[in-house]
Amino acid sequence: MYSVVSHLYSRPQRQKKPSHKSRRQDLSCPSRLIGYIRNRFNKDKGGSGEDDVDDLNLHVVRYRPEELDKLAKTTKFTRKEIQLIYRGFKQECPTGLVDEDSFKDIFAQFFPQGDATQYAHYVFNTLKHNSSGQISFEEFLGILSKVSRGTIQEKLQWIFGLYDLNKDGLITKTEMLDVVTSIYEMLGHHTEPQVEENSAREHVEKIFHQIDLNHDGVVTIDELVEWCCRDERILQSLEMLDTVL
Known part of the structure; x- marks a missing residue:
């Protein structure tokens, strides 16, 4: 599972210079995700941010998130960071909620x-932790807090829940x-190292028994x-996301 965890939490490999055919993509999943978050969330960083504080404290958006102070106490982010993330x-997600189709569009x-x-x-x-099929800002922030700044145990709990x-x-x-298989499909054919068709199955066959210590399947x-x-190496990789913004 190391290479799978690495795709999720490792440092990006050195990129090659783009060829005339295509620019190879070799960044790990979290590196691209965090880069996307940083780019989107800091897009208007030059502003004062007071409007975002007002949105959180005065509930002017359609979905009413918890107050900023409470979110700062229940997550590992500062008020300023929450302000940027919320922006x-x-x-x-202008409504304050994201459904699965919108989430897939963001990943794409x-x-x-x-x-x-x-x-x-x-x-x-x-x-998502309810039957509505939507994620609230609080749910998103809570998971992001655990995955990026949680303990090793919290990060591994999330990885376990994913599988x-x-x-x-x-x-x-x-x-x-x-x-x-879904990770390999997502990374596509322009990654370094390149993904072979049977790589997913071979990888799982190779390492599953290593993790299954009592061999009960x-x-x-x-x-x-x-x-x-x-x-x-895995422990070092898990430490990589301690700073998101």
């Missing part, structure tokens, strides 16, 4: 070289293969944590 969130913007539809679906399911597709507390080889959160904590 970008409003640009993408920073992974244009592949098909991010299925992976975006899996990520969206880790974010545990049926939410039964166990990851099967089929579930792992489904998610890994499923991976538990404890097994995932133990396996990741034995590899210093």
Whole structure:
């Protein structure tokens, strides 16, 4: 699973100079996501930001988020950072809520070289915690806080939830293969190293038994944590997102 976790949390590899055919895309998933967030959320950074504070405290948007002070207490972001994130969130989701189709459209913007539809679906399911099929600003901010600045345990909990597709507390080889395949489809054919058609299946076959310590055919959160904590490269990769803005 190291290369999968690396796609999610590792430093981007050095980019090659663009050829006349295409510019190779070799940034990891979080690097592109964070770059997109930074670009969108800081687009109007020169402003005072007071309007955003008013939006949060006076509830003038259609969806009424919690007060700024409460969000600062319940997440690992400062008031100013929440203000910037909220500004970008409003640009993408003016109503204060995002549904799955909109979420997929956002993913498609920073992974244009592949098909991010299925992976975006899996990520969206880790974010929403109700039956409405929509994500609120508070839910988005809470997950972003844990994934970017949470503890190793919190980050691994999110990764485990991403792979545990049926939410039964166990990851099967089929579930792992489904998610890994969606990552490879999202990265497309212009990545470094290039993705071969059978790479996903071969990768899962190679490492699943390493994580499944008792060889019972499923991976538990404890097994995932133990396996990741034995590899210093993964731990270093998980530390990469401690600063988002």
